[in-house]
Structure formats: C-alpha cells, structure tokens
Amino acid sequence: MAEHEHVRVAVVGSGFGGLGAAVRLRREGVTDFVVLERADSVGGTWRDNSYPGCACDVPSHLYSFSFAPNPDWPRTFSGQEHIRAYLEHVTDVFRLRPHIRLNSEVKRMTWDSEKLRWDIETASGRLSADLVVSATGPLSDPRIPEIPGLDSFPGKVFHSARWDHDYDLRGKRVAMVGTGASAIQIVPAVQPLARSVTLFQRTPPWVMPRMDREISGAERWLHRQLPFTSQVRRGLLWGIRELQVQAFTKRPNELGAVEQLAKRNMARAIKDPALRAKLTPDYRIGCKRILLSSTYYPALAQPNVDVVASGLSRVEGSKLVAADGTEAEVDAIVFGTGFHVTDMPIADRVVGADGRTLAEAWKGGMEALRGASAAGFPNWLSVIGPNTGLGNSSMILMIESQLNYLADFVRQLDVLGGRAALDARPAAVAAWNHRVQERMKRTVWNTGGCTSWYLDANGRNSTIWPGTTTEFRRATRRVDLAEYEVLRVPAHAEVTTV
Numbered sequence: 169m170a171e172h173e174h175v176r177v178a179v180v181g182s183g184f185g186g187l188g189a190a191v192r193l194r195r196e197g198v199t200d201f202v203v204l205e206r207a208d209s210v211g212g213t214w215r216d217n218s219y220p221g222c223a224c225d226v227p228s229h230l231y232s233f234s235f236a237p238n239p240d241w242p243r244t245f246s247g248q249e250h251i252r253a254y255l256e257h258v259t260d261v262f263r264l265r266p267h268i269r270l271n272s273e274v275k276r277m278t279w280d281s282e283k284l285r286w287d288i289e290t291a292s293g294r295l296s297a298d299l300v301v302s303a304t305g306p307l308s309d310p311r312i313p314e315i316p317g318l319d320s321f322p323g324k325v326f327h328s329a330r331w332d333h334d335y336d337l338r339g340k341r342v343a344m345v346g347t348g349a350s351a352i353q354i355v356p357a358v359q360p361l362a363r364s365v366t367l368f369q370r371t372p373p374w375v376m377p378r379m380d381r382e383i384s385g386a387e388r389w390l391h392r393q394l395p396f397t398s399q400v401r402r403g404l405l406w407g408i409r410e411l412q413v414q415a416f417t418k419r420p421n422e423l424g425a426v427e428q429l430a431k432r433n434m435a436r437a438i439k440d441p442a443l444r445a446k447l448t449p450d451y452r453i454g455c456k457r458i459l460l461s462s463t464y465y466p467a468l469a470q471p472n473v474d475v476v477a478s479g480l481s482r483v484e485g486s487k488l489v490a491a492d493g494t495e496a497e498v499d500a501i502v503f504g505t506g507f508h509v510t511d512m513p514i515a516d517r518v519v520g521a522d523g524r525t526l527a528e529a530w531k532g533g534m535e536a537l538r539g540a541s542a543a544g545f546p547n548w549l550s551v552i553g554p555n556t557g558l559g560n561s562s563m564i565l566m567i568e569s570q571l572n573y574l575a576d577f578v579r580q581l582d583v584l585g586g587r588a589a590l591d592a593r594p595a596a597v598a599a600w601n602h603r604v605q606e607r608m609k610r611t612v613w614n615t616g617g618c619t620s621w622y623l624d625a626n627g628r629n630s631t632i633w634p635g636t637t638t639e640f641r642r643a644t645r646r647v648d649l650a651e652y653e654v655l656r657v658p659a660h661a662e663v664t665t666v
C-alpha cells in the first residue's frame with residue numbers, strides 16, 4: 169500500500185456507539201483517532217429513521233449517555249428529532265467534529281499481520297489504524313424481503329428507515345408491511361391522512377400503553393438546578409427495567425399477568441371480536457420486543473384501516489396478495505420489515521488474520537468474546553456486537569459497558585508497550601458463548617414460542633444478552649489478558665506512518 173495516513177484508533181459509525189467511543193477515547197487521553205461515517209451527518213439510527221411518529225421506547229432520561237445528562241428533555245419518551253439534536257449537541261460539547269470524517273463509508277478493513285494494524289479503504293480514501301472500533305449499529309441496514317413481482321409495482325415503495333418525505337401520502341391507498349416497533353408508530357401517523365391503510369401482519373405484537381407526557385417546566389428547572397434529581401430519575405427508570413429483564417431472563421412463566429394488561433389495552437380500543445382475535449398474539453409476552461403505543465389500536469379500529477392477518481406473498485401490478493389469498497389494490501408500499509441484524513453487513517468487509525472475512529468466520533452464527541472481539545480479528549472491537557442487545561431496556565447502558573471494555577483494552581495495549589495487538593483466544597470465545605447460550609435456554613426469547621429477529625438463520629439467539637445490564641457491566645469492566653493472545657510485530661517488519 170502506498171503511504172497513507174495512520175491513526176491509533178479508527179471508529180466506524182457515528183451513532184450513540186461511535187460518538188460514545190470517541191468521547192471515551194478522549195477521556196482515556198487518546199486524541200489520535202478518527203470517526204468514519206458513511207452518511208453526511210452524525211446520529212446513526214436517529215438520523216436515518218425519520219418516519220412520521222418515530223420515537224424511542226425507552227424514557228429519555230435513561231436513553232441518553234450517563235456522562236451527558238440532558239435536563240431539558242421535553243417529553244418522557246423523546247421523538248426522533250430530539251434524540252438526533254441531542255447527538256449533534258454531544259458532538260459539539262465534546263468537541264468531536266475535528267475527528268469525524270463524513271461521507272467515508274468503510275468498504276474494507278484488512279488485518280496486516282506483519283505490521284499489526286488494520287488497512288482501511290473508505291469512500292474518501294485509505295488509512296491504517298492500530299485499533300478498530302466497529303460501531304456500525306445493530307439496526308442500520310434496512311431489510312426488504314424478496315417479494316415476487318415487487319419490481320413490477322407501479323407505485324411508490326420505501327422502507328421505514330429511508331422515508332421519502334417528498335412523497336405525499338395524503339389521499340393514497342397505503343400498504344404497511346410488518347407490525348414491528350416502527351410499523352406500529354407509522355400506522356397511527358399515516359391513518360388520518362391516507363385514503364386507506366392495509367396492514368400486512370404475519371405475527372401480531374404485544375402492545376402495552378405508552379405513558380408519554382410532557383416533562384413540566386418545574387421538573388426541568390429542578391433537573392437544571394439540582395442535577396442529582398435527573399440522576400435519581402434515571403436510576404428509578406433503570407431499576408424498573410432491570411426488574412423486567414430479570415423476569416424475561418429467569419422467570420418467563422410469571423409474565424402471564426403482563427399479558428392481561430396488554431389484552432386490556434387492546435380491548436379498550438378494539439370492540440370487534442374478529443379483529444381482536446386477529447390481533448391477539450399466541451406466544452408469551454416478551455418473546456418478541458414488547459411494543460409501546462396508546463394510538464396503535466385506536467388507529468386499527470378506524471374504518472379506513474384493514475388488518476390482513478397474513479404476510480405479503482406477491483405483487484401483481486398494483487395488487488398486493490397475502491399468503492392467505494387476501495388482495496388489496498394500493499398506491500404505495502411501506503416496508504417496516506426491520507434490518508440486517510444477524511447478518512451484520514460490516515462483517516463482509518472485515519478481513520482477518522487468516523484472510524477470511526468476519527462473515528465467513530460467522531457462517532454458523534455470530535460469536536464474540538464479551539460481545540466485543542472475534543478470534544482471528546486482532547485489535548478489532550465491536551460496540552453492540554453479538555449477544556449485547558436488550559429486550560426492553562436502554563441500549564445506551566450496554567454501549568457504555570462496551571466502552572468500559574474498550575477503555576481497558578486501550579490501557580492494556582499501553583501497558584504491553586511497543587507494537588502489540590490482542591487476539592481473542594478461540595477457547596475463550598467458545599467458553600463465553602457456551603455460557604451465554606446455556607443461560608439463553610430459560611429466557612423468554614427461547615422459550616416463549618415465537619420466531620423473532622433476535623434469532624439467526626439457524627434459530628440461535630445471537631443478538632440478545634441473557635442477563636441484567638448490571639451483569640453485563642460486571643463482565644466488561646476489565647479485559648482479562650488470559651482470554652487473549654498477545655501478538656508482537658515481527659522484528660523485520662517496518663511500519664510507515666505519515
């Protein structure tokens with residue numbers, strides 16, 4: 169490779185994970201780093217998902233960095249635009265802009281075993297880095313299922329995460345495909361404008377009421393004047409969710425009472441018994457993500473909404489045909505069909521020590537040590553890697569745990585001195601994943617009788633952490649050097665840096 173820029177750390181992605189990593193690196197005294205972002209602004213998920221009604225399912229005081237509290241959150245559950253603005257603010261306050269390279273999609277990262285560094289090709293040029301922090305997001309590349317005939321559809325088609333704001337849905341016949349977290353926010357926002365909404369539902373979700381309200385001026389004043397009050401608020405929100413997580417992971421049988429609350433939520437708005445039957449899930453609550461909405465069921469009860477209790481199976485011109493044969497003529501199709509989660513797209517672009525890509529190494533399913541590192545991919549850490557997801561708490565808690573791990577990783581490299589790299593030992597990766605999968609067996613995600621996006625093509629849950637956030641924090645506090653092989657640069661190898 170010709171001479172090029174070399175940095176100590178390359179962070180990929182500028183969502184909560186990448187920006188958090190940048191702040192943490194600065195705090196560890198590392199200033200020689202870049203943040204590579206494919207888009208033209210920071211924000212990740214909260215930049216890309218701008219669909220009408222997009223909002224967070226975790227209260228704002230918990231869905232934010234512990235090191236950057238915001239006393240001025242306007243609502244208990246923030247909308248997309250407020251979270252996006254928060255991330256822009258964090259970028260400014262922590263002076264991250266000089267490190268950020270926008271329009272710099274990472275095309276390939278290749279481990280150089282001689283020089284112990286990553287060679288990185290991006291849309292804006294090449295560079296190399298001692299350490300890569302991959303924060304490309306668990307829900308960042310939209311997935312549209314292959315539907316026969318979709319190409320022939322004459323109307324408008326888009327995914328919820330790539331909303332076309334130039335297309336006016338007013339007076340249109342709209343098909344919504346999917347009933348996940350995004351779809352249930354979109355339907356109530358679109359129903360009042362559209363001529364009709366046809367919802368293609370493969371599996372009904374469990375939906376609980378959303379306790380959203382404005383945060384009063386007095387509360388905000390209190391949080392500004394006495395910052396510990398916002399910490400107390402965060403602590404309470406965290407504690408409630410920590411208890412929920414325990415039920416999901418250890419006592420799924422006790423969730424029946426919660427199902428009764430969800431059924432009452434539905435019964436309040438849906439009076440038609442036939443529609444209620446269509447919307448009632450047949451699996452344990454929590455097995456798929458529990459959704460929060462007080463407007464979804466009321467929207468479904470409107471005369472211009474039709475629920476098709478079957479997946480979309482083919483498209484014939486402007487006619488959509490469900491698996492059960494139901495047909496609907498529409499002008500636009502909105503896919504709320506989720507993301508590439510268990511087949512993380514970045515994995516195809518990472519080439520490890522033995523020339524294999526991470527995707528090849530993960531053919532049988534994603535596996536990492538403590539959610540962060542993979543054997544044969546030295547000095548490569550992921551943020552929100554395998555088995556770090558949460559059913560119903562704040563991902564920011566998990567991200568911050570992974571940042572603790574990153575900080576200690578950097579410290580360990582410092583202690584080793586010279587040019588060194590850490591490669592996860594295959595036995596340590598296997599032992600960690602064995603423990604994770606053993607614990608997974610009794611969780612609601614594996615025992616609840618559903619198929620969810622948490623499971624990979626082999627039916628293995630490679631996305632969710634089967635414990636509390638406290639347990640994960642403990643497991644990621646320090647890097648255990650016994651779990652790594654220390655690599656040293658061969659004496660003959662020469663490192664060229666610019």
Ligand SMILES: Cc1cc2nc3c(=O)[nH]c(=O)nc-3n(C[C@H](O)[C@H](O)[C@H](O)COP(=O)(O)OP(=O)(O)OC[C@H]3O[C@@H](n4cnc5c(N)ncnc54)[C@H](O)[C@@H]3O)c2cc1C
Nearest residue numbers: 181183184185206212213224225226273274304305308563
């Ligand atoms: C609609 C929606 C609602 C959600 N609601 C919640 C919620 O209520 N609670 C919760 O805990 N979590 C929620 N999540 C999950 C959310 O993804 C995480 O909470 C968190 O925002 C993830 O942050 P991240 O930085 O890891 O990833 P992202 O925010 O996805 O950021 C990844 C970044 O990497 C960039 N990138 C990807 N590939 C490349 C590449 N090759 N080169 C360069 N850049 C690249 C992307 O452009 C993006 O900016 C939600 C997700 C979505 C989509």
